[in-house]
Structure formats: C-alpha cells, structure tokens
Amino acid sequence: MFWRKQRRALERLHPLHRQLVEEQRFSATLPSADWTALVASLATHEQVISRPKWRLPTRTASVVVPVLRVLQEDMEPGAPLGVTADLRGPKVDEKRGERRGIPVRPPVKSGQETFYTDPWLVVRAELRDGSVLDVVVVERVRERRLLKRNPRGKIKIKTKSKAVRTVRATRRLPKDARVARPAPPAPAWLDVRVQRKENGRTVLRASAKGPATDDQHAVDTLLTVSGELFRWTPPRPPAAPPRRAR
Structure with missing residues (x-):
C-alpha cells in the first residue's frame, strides 16, 4: 500500500521533477516562466515523497534551483532557458576517460589511476538585454x-x-x-577574454578553475564568473519620460 501511494505521488510530479528522481538527470529548453512550475514542484518533494530510493540529488536544491531563480530575474517570461543537469556523479562509465598504470614501490604491488570528466551543469539563457549567456560547470576527477x-x-x-x-x-x-x-580588474584567479567579431558583435568569456569543494562554493563561483561578464557592459541609461503635450 505504501509503495502504491508513493508511486501515485511520483506520477503526479512535474515531468522533469520525475525524471530527475528516476534518472538523476534531465535536459530541457523551456520558456523562462515555465521553469517556475518545476521549482514549485521540487519544493514539495519532501512533503510528498518519503521513499529513500526516490530522494532528489543533493545538488538539486543547493545548486540547480538557485541558478534557475537568478537567471529568471534577468529574462523575459517567454525567453528560452535551456538547462542540462546530470547529477549522477562523475564515476559512471560514460564519463570515464583514460585509465593507466602508475609506477609503485614495495610494499605496494600495483597501482592505476582513472580520470573522469563530469559536465554536470550546462545552461543557456536569452537575457532581457538581448545578450545570450552560456554557463558550463565541469568537474575532472583523478582516482588512484x-x-x-x-x-x-x-x-x-x-x-x-x-x-x-x-x-x-x-x-x-x-x-x-x-x-x-x-x-x-577581475581577480587573478578569474580569466577573462574579449573577442570582437567582424559582424560587429562582441563575445565575452570568463573561466575559473579550483578544487571541487562544497556546493555553495560552486554556486558562488558560478555567480562570480558569470557576473564578471556584466561588469564589461555599462548599464543602459534610463528611458526619457514622455513629453507632455502643451
């Protein structure tokens, strides 16, 4: 009986919410306003789902939801927002890269190291000011x-x-x-590049690399790196008030 109730509750969730529970990942492009329904559904998870097997990945509440909310503030309701979140962790077969032996000395008999590449968050947003923002968070893991x-x-x-x-x-x-x-200028650990194209458009790029610590640090770094790109464009002057007819 308990399992049936939990299954019915799971089926009533937002489709992306359910996919995140069952597969630990999702990928979608929706109008900015439509992501609000997913955020609202995720907020109710602990109230409607108690089965341990169907817990949300920890980065859902600590990273994905805050990023969605920040981006929506700078977007028109109908502007497209694309998000790919893969929260399965780095140690899955499709993320595994090179595996090689390493030299050892007794009493160690053998050793090997394996490398994993985990692009666990990819975001693309068309902003209110007409610019397009792309953000990628990648973790590279070396396991010995x-x-x-x-x-x-x-x-x-x-x-x-x-x-x-x-x-x-x-x-x-x-x-x-x-x-x-x-x-x-930007801090030394933050690399910024400016590319001016022949068609008159400018592309700003920023990147930062460091130890993969807690999720809050990931959010802070993401906001700092993406926020640096907005320091390069002066704010638009406020629109002049309409003239009154005499």
Whole structure:
C-alpha cells in the first residue's frame, strides 16, 4: 500500500521533477516562466515523497534551483532557458576517460589511476538585454587505486580521489553593444577574454578553475564568473519620460 501511494505521488510530479528522481538527470529548453512550475514542484518533494530510493540529488536544491531563480530575474517570461543537469556523479562509465598504470614501490604491488570528466551543469539563457549567456560547470576527477600487501601478507586496496572544478561562462552581446574594461580588474584567479567579431558583435568569456569543494562554493563561483561578464557592459541609461503635450 505504501509503495502504491508513493508511486501515485511520483506520477503526479512535474515531468522533469520525475525524471530527475528516476534518472538523476534531465535536459530541457523551456520558456523562462515555465521553469517556475518545476521549482514549485521540487519544493514539495519532501512533503510528498518519503521513499529513500526516490530522494532528489543533493545538488538539486543547493545548486540547480538557485541558478534557475537568478537567471529568471534577468529574462523575459517567454525567453528560452535551456538547462542540462546530470547529477549522477562523475564515476559512471560514460564519463570515464583514460585509465593507466602508475609506477609503485614495495610494499605496494600495483597501482592505476582513472580520470573522469563530469559536465554536470550546462545552461543557456536569452537575457532581457538581448545578450545570450552560456554557463558550463565541469568537474575532472583523478582516482588512484593502490594494491598493497601488509607485513602479515594480507592485501589491501587503497583508493584516493582528487577533483578539480572548472566554471566557464560566455556572453554573446547584441550587435554594436558598448564594451568597457571595468575597474577594479577581475581577480587573478578569474580569466577573462574579449573577442570582437567582424559582424560587429562582441563575445565575452570568463573561466575559473579550483578544487571541487562544497556546493555553495560552486554556486558562488558560478555567480562570480558569470557576473564578471556584466561588469564589461555599462548599464543602459534610463528611458526619457514622455513629453507632455502643451
């Protein structure tokens, strides 16, 4: 009976909410206003779903929802917002890259390291000012696995992982948009590049790389990297009030 109630509750969820529960990932492009329904559905998850197997990935509430809300503030309700979130973690077969042996010394018998590439968040938003913002969050993980024999002859396996997070943001400006170098300059850990194309458009790119720590740090870095691109474009002057007829 409990399982049937939980199944019915799951079927009533927003389609992307349900996909996130069942597959730990989703990909969709919707009008900005339509994402509000998903955010509202996610907010009710703990009230309607109690089965441990159907818990939401932790990054849903800590990263995906805050990013959606921030982007919606700078978008028209009908503007397209595309989000690809893969919250399964890095250690799945399709994300695994090179695997190679590493030199070892006794008492270690053998060792190998495996590399994983996990682009777990990709966002594309058409903003109110006419620019297009793309954000990608990628984590690269190196896992080392050592086979060691202790003095009693027992073999133990030791595994150690190191993860690095890269956040990249690209903002494509409207044609002939003004660009000015901001003051003060960006911090040294934040790389910014400006590309002026022949068609009169300017593309701003920013990226940052560092240890993959907690989710709040991921959000802070994402907002800092993408926010830097807006420092290069002066705000539009307020529209002049209409003249009164005499």
